[in-house]
Amino acid sequence: MQKATLSILGCGSALPTKKNFPSSQMLELRDKQYLIDCGEGTQIRMRQMGLKTNRLGHIFISHLHGDHCFGLIGLISTFGMLNRTADLHIHAQPDLEKMLKPQLLYFCADLSFNVIFHSINTRKNELIFEDRSVQVFSIPLKHRVPCCGFLFEEKPRDRHIIREMIDFYHIPTWRIPKIKQGEDFVTEEGEIIPNNQLTTAGELPRRYAYCSDTAYSEKIIPIIEGVDCLYHEATFLEEEMIRSNQTEHSTARQAAEIAKKANVKKLIIGHYSARYNNQNELLTEAKSVFENTILGEDMTVYEI
Amino acid sequence: MQKATLSILGCGSALPTKKNFPSSQMLELRDKQYLIDCGEGTQIRMRQMGLKTNRLGHIFISHLHGDHCFGLIGLISTFGMLNRTADLHIHAQPDLEKMLKPQLLYFCADLSFNVIFHSINTRKNELIFEDRSVQVFSIPLKHRVPCCGFLFEEKPRDRHIIREMIDFYHIPTWRIPKIKQGEDFVTEEGEIIPNNQLTTAGELPRRYAYCSDTAYSEKIIPIIEGVDCLYHEATFLEEEMIRSNQTEHSTARQAAEIAKKANVKKLIIGHYSARYNNQNELLTEAKSVFENTILGEDMTVYEI
Numbered sequence: 365m366q367k368a369t370l371s372i373l374g375c376g377s378a379l380p381t382k383k384n385f386p387s388s389q390m391l392e393l394r395d396k397q398y399l400i401d402c403g404e405g406t407q408i409r410m411r412q413m414g415l416k417t418n419r420l421g422h423i424f425i426s427h428l429h430g431d432h433c434f435g436l437i438g439l440i441s442t443f444g445m446l447n448r449t450a451d452l453h454i455h456a457q458p459d460l461e462k463m464l465k466p467q468l469l470y471f472c473a474d475l476s477f478n479v480i481f482h483s484i485n486t487r488k489n490e491l492i493f494e495d496r497s498v499q500v501f502s503i504p505l506k507h508r509v510p511c512c513g514f515l516f517e518e519k520p521r522d523r524h525i526i527r528e529m530i531d532f533y534h535i536p537t538w539r540i541p542k543i544k545q546g547e548d549f550v551t552e553e554g555e556i557i558p559n560n561q562l563t564t565a566g567e568l569p570r571r572y573a574y575c576s577d578t579a580y581s582e583k584i585i586p587i588i589e590g591v592d593c594l595y596h597e598a599t600f601l602e603e604e605m606i607r608s609n610q611t612e613h614s615t616a617r618q619a620a621e622i623a624k625k626a627n628v629k630k631l632i633i634g635h636y637s638a639r640y641n642n643q644n645e646l647l648t649e650a651k652s653v654f655e656n657t658i659l660g661e662d663m664t665v666y667e668i
Numbered sequence: 669m670q671k672a673t674l675s676i677l678g679c680g681s682a683l684p685t686k687k688n689f690p691s692s693q694m695l696e697l698r699d700k701q702y703l704i705d706c707g708e709g710t711q712i713r714m715r716q717m718g719l720k721t722n723r724l725g726h727i728f729i730s731h732l733h734g735d736h737c738f739g740l741i742g743l744i745s746t747f748g749m750l751n752r753t754a755d756l757h758i759h760a761q762p763d764l765e766k767m768l769k770p771q772l773l774y775f776c777a778d779l780s781f782n783v784i785f786h787s788i789n790t791r792k793n794e795l796i797f798e799d800r801s802v803q804v805f806s807i808p809l810k811h812r813v814p815c816c817g818f819l820f821e822e823k824p825r826d827r828h829i830i831r832e833m834i835d836f837y838h839i840p841t842w843r844i845p846k847i848k849q850g851e852d853f854v855t856e857e858g859e860i861i862p863n864n865q866l867t868t869a870g871e872l873p874r875r876y877a878y879c880s881d882t883a884y885s886e887k888i889i890p891i892i893e894g895v896d897c898l899y900h901e902a903t904f905l906e907e908e909m910i911r912s913n914q915t916e917h918s919t920a921r922q923a924a925e926i927a928k929k930a931n932v933k934k935l936i937i938g939h940y941s942a943r944y945n946n947q948n949e950l951l952t953e954a955k956s957v958f959e960n961t962i963l964g965e966d967m968t969v970y971e972i
Binding site: 378379380381382385404405407408411412428429430434435437438441442445446459463466467470471472 | 684686708733774
């Protein structure tokens with residue numbers, strides 16, 4: 365099975381540090397790339413990681429704080445200089461288009477491709493995009509400005525055909541794709557061979573959820589239930605709970621509690637406050653609640 | 669004498685590379701900081717270099733290509749989060765204000781300080797700013813869009829007083845500042861002691877010129893004549909002369925020719941095209957014309 369990977373380009377919060385750029389990550393799923401958030405320096409991190417973007421068609425922006433979108437204009441401008449031709453779709457709240465359009469007109473007047481804005485309603489959990497193999501849903505989050513996370517869900521994968529059965533029933537090659545999708549087979553004699561005799565189940569569709577920025581919110585649990593990987597912000601340690609509540613962010617413990625209650629398979633934390641030089645304390649706090657927690661790091665690739 | 673330093677935050681060109689961020693540099697002269705250009709990632713480089721900005725009041729933007737100004741919104745936004753209170757002055761063509769104001773209103777609504785825009789006429793060589801110790805002049809450059817470099821010139825420094833003369837003539841302490849600035853001294857008996865008997869010349873004022881982006885232009889020579897340090901763009905090698913002319917950039921040889929003809933003391937080259945992994949070829953080419961050439965590098969501090 366093809367790998368699904370998450371490349372973290374930046375998992376710092378508002379103030380960049382020596383270690384962490386602001387938020388941005390690239391999901392690669394079924395041969396396509398999806399960029400999630402685009403803080404300042406996103407294109408620089410791509411270069412540093414040697415990440416090509418030729419399979420990137422869609423960018424998803426969680427909310428309009430600068431550390432999640434200031435890298436867009438530079439990235440688009442660079443795509444222009446590299447003579448990109450494919451449409452670039454940006455999914456975000458409508459204000460982004462208002463802010464970015466005048467900049468595009470001024471700085472990127474002769475773009476060789478179209479930038480197409482798609483408006484998100486951050487208050488709804490709904491399908492916001494789908495292609496042949498993936499569906500993306502919005503996840504309403506609780507933050508100081510309208511904000512949503514994103515659930516990436518693979519569409520059901522083909523069933524595996526049992527080779528011996530093809531030979532046994534003399535199934536012609538042209539029938540195989542439909543059978544992989546669940547169809548029964550009818551022999552020349554009119555006998556119906558049920559699909560479950562011909563195939564075994566395909567791999568389970570993979571699911572990835574991105575939840576940043578957000579205060580602790582149990583409302584997201586049913587949406588992200590059982591995902592293969594959850595990226596949840598963990599801006600603060602529990603000892604900074606007051607500041608965390610004021611700014612509508614989460615502590616590492618809260619991120620882990622969401623992961624636990626939603627029975628996710630693994631949790632990656634990130635969006636660390638610049639005050640933490642030693643982020644291992646954040647990891648320790650989260651692990652005390654949810655063991656399978658990973659400390660997100662810039663310039664690192666994770667398997668989903 | 670206090671050092672004057674130039675910290676290069678980025679000396680790449682439009683496309684960032686693993687090594688080079690887009691244009692930005694910080695000049696420190698007589699206890700003040702002056703930021704020149706502000707490409708994407710400028711604030712990140714400041715963090716990486718541990719460069720504090722508490723003596724920064726003025727930013728100078730050469731022209732409105734993204735690689736020279738996309739870092740402004742992030743930098744200003746961060747200053748806001750750090751509760752800066754001092755006014756921040758931006759010297760640039762008037763279009764910058766038009767582009768940046770709406771972003772400031774949206775993303776930095778409650779800024780704790782004023783951002784004050786000052787309009788530059790890039791076609792004129794004129795004084796655009798001065799404070800107690802420094803004058804800044806615009807240097808008209810030749811580029812695809814209105815563009816100017818900047819000449820930073822220290823004001824004349826105080827003369828050195830000859831201690832023995834203070835004692836000999838019983839010069840009271842309160843007279844000394846004026847004498848350092850060149851005044852004669854009149855004794856109680858009415859005798860005039862000419863200043864050159866009381867003082868020796870102070871250090872020569874230092875001069876730094878930033879010329880990027882620009883095609884080869886001999887018009888700048890009289891303006892930058894004899895500067896202590898010239899930063900001149902050297903986007904291409906001589907073998908890319910056609911491309912260099914088309915895009916109105918300079919080759920390393922051309923940068924060196926300007927340095928030689930202007931009798932500058934040293935030349936720092938930069939703004940390298942992303943095509944050059946090995947920038948030493950650019951250095952070799954420049955050195956063949958002007959020996960005292962330095963290959964500018966990101967995250968490096970140079971003495972002026």
